[in-house]
Amino acid sequence: MAEIPLAVLLEGDYGYKVQVFDTADTMAQLAEKVAEQVAGVLVAPFPPEAVLKVRVQGADDPLPDDLTIAGAGFVEMESVEIYRAG
Amino acid sequence: MALLEMHEWYDLTRATNWTPAYVDEEALFPPALSDPFGIAVEQWETFDEPYKVSYRDYVETQRDKDIGAYSVKSALARADFFKKASPHWKALLALHFSPIGFAEFHSASAFARMTRFSRAPGMRNMATFGTLDEMRHGQIQMYFAYEFIKHDRVFDWAHKSSKTENWIIISLRHALDDIEHTRDAISAAIMTNFAFEQGFTNLQFIGLSADAAKAGDHTFATMLQSIQTDEARHAQIGTPLISIMIENGRKAEAQRLVDVGFWRIWKQFSALSGISMDYYTPLEFREHSLKEFMHEWVVDQFARNIKALGLDLPWYWDYFLHDIETFHHSQQIGVYIYRATEWWRPIACVSPAERDWLEEKYPGWNDTYGKCWDVVIDNIRQGRFERTVPEVPPLICNMCGLEVTGVAGTGRQVNGRRWNATDFHLDHEGRRYHFCSEPCKWVFELEPARYQGHRSIIDRVLDGTVPPGPDGFYEYMGQSFEERGVCGYDYQWIDGYDPPRAAAAE
Ligand SMILES: [Fe+2]
Ligand SMILES: [Fe+2]
Numbered sequence: 001m002a003e004i005p006l007a008v009l010l011e012g013d014y015g016y017k018v019q020v021f022d023t024a025d026t027m028a029q030l031a032e033k034v035a036e037q038v039a040g041v042l043v044a045p046f047p048p049e050a051v052l053k054v055r056v057q058g059a060d061d062p063l064p065d066d067l068t069i070a071g072a073g074f075v076e077m078e079s080v081e082i083y084r085a086g
Numbered sequence: 087m088a089l090l091e092m093h094e095w096y097d098l099t100r101a102t103n104w105t106p107a108y109v110d111e112e113a114l115f116p117p118a119l120s121d122p123f124g125i126a127v128e129q130w131e132t133f134d135e136p137y138k139v140s141y142r143d144y145v146e147t148q149r150d151k152d153i154g155a156y157s158v159k160s161a162l163a164r165a166d167f168f169k170k171a172s173p174h175w176k177a178l179l180a181l182h183f184s185p186i187g188f189a190e191f192h193s194a195s196a197f198a199r200m201t202r203f204s205r206a207p208g209m210r211n212m213a214t215f216g217t218l219d220e221m222r223h224g225q226i227q228m229y230f231a232y233e234f235i236k237h238d239r240v241f242d243w244a245h246k247s248s249k250t251e252n253w254i255i256i257s258l259r260h261a262l263d264d265i266e267h268t269r270d271a272i273s274a275a276i277m278t279n280f281a282f283e284q285g286f287t288n289l290q291f292i293g294l295s296a297d298a299a300k301a302g303d304h305t306f307a308t309m310l311q312s313i314q315t316d317e318a319r320h321a322q323i324g325t326p327l328i329s330i331m332i333e334n335g336r337k338a339e340a341q342r343l344v345d346v347g348f349w350r351i352w353k354q355f356s357a358l359s360g361i362s363m364d365y366y367t368p369l370e371f372r373e374h375s376l377k378e379f380m381h382e383w384v385v386d387q388f389a390r391n392i393k394a395l396g397l398d399l400p401w402y403w404d405y406f407l408h409d410i411e412t413f414h415h416s417q418q419i420g421v422y423i424y425r426a427t428e429w430w431r432p433i434a435c436v437s438p439a440e441r442d443w444l445e446e447k448y449p450g451w452n453d454t455y456g457k458c459w460d461v462v463i464d465n466i467r468q469g470r471f472e473r474t475v476p477e478v479p480p481l482i483c484n485m486c487g488l489e490v491t492g493v494a495g496t497g498r499q500v501n502g503r504r505w506n507a508t509d510f511h512l513d514h515e516g517r518r519y520h521f522c523s524e525p526c527k528w529v530f531e532l533e534p535a536r537y538q539g540h541r542s543i544i545d546r547v548l549d550g551t552v553p554p555g556p557d558g559f560y561e562y563m564g565q566s567f568e569e570r571g572v573c574g575y576d577y578q579w580i581d582g583y584d585p586p587r588a589a590a591a592e
Contacts, residue, residue: 005548007481007490007520009507014416014458015491016481016509016520018544037478041465042423042458042494057509077518079509 004069004076008034009057011083012043018077023070027054027063031082051085092140102207103131119270120203125334133206133330136322144215148222151312155226158308159233167303168234173433173574175301176238178366180430181358182294182306183231184243185258190313191224192248196266196274197320203271206330209323213275216320223313230309239568240430250564253427253543257357257487260540261350272327276340277347280324285388286351287317289359293379297363301371328395337396344392345400346532349525352406353413353486360414361421364444365435375447380410402525409523411448415455416491416507420480422573423462429565431574434459437582454495466577467584481509482542484519485526514538 001024008030009016019037021030031052039045046052053062056072057079063072074080106114115121121130139147168176197220200213231244247255265277291314298307331340356376363376374382385407389399400406418435425432436444436459444451465473481490492507510521514534521527530537543563546552552562560570573579 007509007511009509012457012495013507014419014455014494015489015507017476017478018481018548019478037476040461041473041476042419042461044457044461057511075513075518077520079511079520 004074006030006069006074007077007079009079009081010034010038010043011081013038014042016079021069023068025069026066027069027072028052028065030054030069030080034082046084052082053085055081055083057081092138092143096138096140100207100211101131102210103127103205115203115205117270119199120205121272122270123272123331123334123336123339125330125336127205129330129334130204130206130209133208133326135208135212136325137319139215139319144218148218151315152222152226155308155312159230159305162305163233167305168237171303172368173431174366174368174435175303176240177430177433177574178362179231179234179306180238180240180243181362181366182290183227183241184247184429185255185358186290187224187227187231187244188248189224189258189262190220190227192220192262193266193278194218194220194224196220196278200271200275200323204275206327209271209275209327212320212323216279216323219316219320223316226309226312230305243429246564247429251543251546252429252563252565253482253487256543258354260485260487261354265347265350272331273343275323276327276331276343277350278324279321280328281344281347282351283317283321284324284391285348285384286355286359287314287321288383289355289376289379290362291317293359293374293383294362296373297367297371300373301368325391325395328397332396341397342532344397345402345525346529348400349402349406349529350486352409353488353522353526356409356413357417357421357488361418364414364447365418365440366433369440369443372443376414377410377447385410400525402528405524412493413491413522415444415448415451416494417488419455419458419462419494420489420491423475424480425571425573426475426560427563427565428571429569430571432571433574434462434579436463437579439582454493458494463580463583466580471577479544479547481520482544483522483526484540484542484545485521485530485537486523487542488522490520490522 001022003020004023005018005020007016008019017034017038019034021033025033031054035046035052053065055062062085111127117124171179194217197213197216201210201217204210204213228244231241234241248259265282266274269277291310295307295310295314298304298310328340328344331337359379360376363372363374363379392399421428422432422434436456441452441456441459445456462474465471482488483490490507490509494507510524510527512519512521512527512530515538517538519527519530519538521530541549541551543552546562547559552559560567
């Protein structure tokens with residue numbers, strides 16, 4: 001368990017943010033932490049039923065919700081997109 | 087005794103190259119500073135300046151220009167223009183004077199190096215005048231800015247800014263150091279005089295001056311025009327240099343200098359002139375949008391100059407055309423929401439009427455950037471002021487030092503545009519670098535050793551260079567508590583949104 005900064009982009013935002021996470025955070029937790037910071041500030045709040053996914057920038061598919069940052073092998077300042085499924 | 091006409095003596099007096107007796111030619115003109123391209127001195131001696139001026143004429147013209155600008159200023163000082171100016175105009179003046187004043191003065195050093203190290207006598211003449219130009223209009227801008235200090239401490243930054251580690255200043259300094267101050271005389275001149283000055287200064291000094299005249303700020307308009315006449319003359323240093331490079335088999339090198347210089351300066355003008363023209367200029371005084379000015383002066387005129395010289399348009403031209411319509415809209419969101427990190431009082435400039443104008447000039451604006459502003463507006467209306475400022479910092483480009491952004495919006499197909507912010511990153515020697523655009527990344531990849539040591543303001547936060555704690559960041563950037571930007575309208579700009587809401591509720 002260690003701190004790791006990532007470059008994150010929440011769907012709808014005008015640009016990337018830098019946020020510090022724990023390497024034990026799962027993708028679901030990562031998405032939630034980003035939404036806490038950006039939804040309701042720069043992006044309209046998501047409806048309660050919305051499911052957020054995480055993918056490495058440039059990838060087509062999301063990573064599994066329960067995969068941890070350590071498990072995903074992210075480097076420091078990895079660029080990831082957080083977007084609404086569906 | 088009658089004086090000779092200039093054309094009778096100019097060529098003779100211009101031939102100032104000589105054979106050094108005490109040191110060899112290479113010690114006098116080290117290739118790394120004078121000419122890394124290995125072009126023979128006889129070739130440099132063919133440099134023929136398009137606009138010739140004698141020192142006598144130069145001084146006379148400059149004196150008249152100074153008298154013009156200073157007399158307008160002193161006649162209008164009493165009018166107390168500044169006190170009555172709107173927060174829009176005050177923000178615009180701050181955005182112009184505080185980064186530019188000292189940067190111009192510093193340019194004198196770049197021109198002085200051209201004078202010292204160029205092997206082309208004609209270029210040395212022009213660069214000497216360029217040195218004097220930059221001193222004159224660096225001083226004039228700081229002097230005119232300082233007039234406002236008694237009303238507003240923001241203008242202290244006309245000089246102070248250059249000595250700080252404020253993120254916007256780091257961005258500007260990185261670009262200017264790169265193209266003006268840290269290359270050989272020929273490269274610096276092609277990048278500065280051609281790519282920068284011929285390419286872009288019309289934007290700030292003619293475009294903005296038209297807006298200023300319309301707004302009744304005649305002091306500012308006259309000062310801008312006075313500067314532009316300096317720029318227009320010394321900007322011509324670049325053209326004969328490019329011709330000499332091409333004639334001597336160095337077209338590819340000249341092309342690369344133009345491509346790199348043009349991109350680096352575009353990023354600066356995109357943020358500076360883009361925000362000034364499309365946001366900070368009061369709606370009723372806007373002459374043209376940034377896009378319209380860019381198309382007239384840069385996309386048409388400058389592109390013609392490039393081709394006439396025998397060069398090609400930069401490889402990223404299509405991307406550039408897209409950037410003209412997008413980059414500054416995102417930067418304006420960031421400049422407003424991260425306002426405490428700036429020394430002036432940023433304004434949003436997205437009242438209903440201003441949005442109509444933006445939508446007209448940039449179709450699709452409301453469905454993209456407007457979506458982010460809707461959230462900001464809603465928070466202000468609900469009194470959730472703390473939610474108008476993100477707690478997390480933005481990602482900063484490791485080349486231009488501006489935010490890594492894209493087209494905002496819903497993430498779904500909207501009017502043919504898609505939510506598409508891309509972080510162009512690169513892993514190099516164990517470090518991940520981030521870029522706002524393909525060209526910023528390309529510039530880095532051309533010369534990684536030149537750029538890799540630089541750390542963005544965000545890198546400096548992460549590596550502990552910036553002291554921790556709530557005030558550490560501001561102290562590092564040279565901003566006392568009073569010097570942190572607050573909304574220039576104290577949030578009252580959203581008033582225009584209330585009547586429609588009240589009407590809807592009825
Ligand atoms: Fe200048
Ligand atoms: Fe960039």
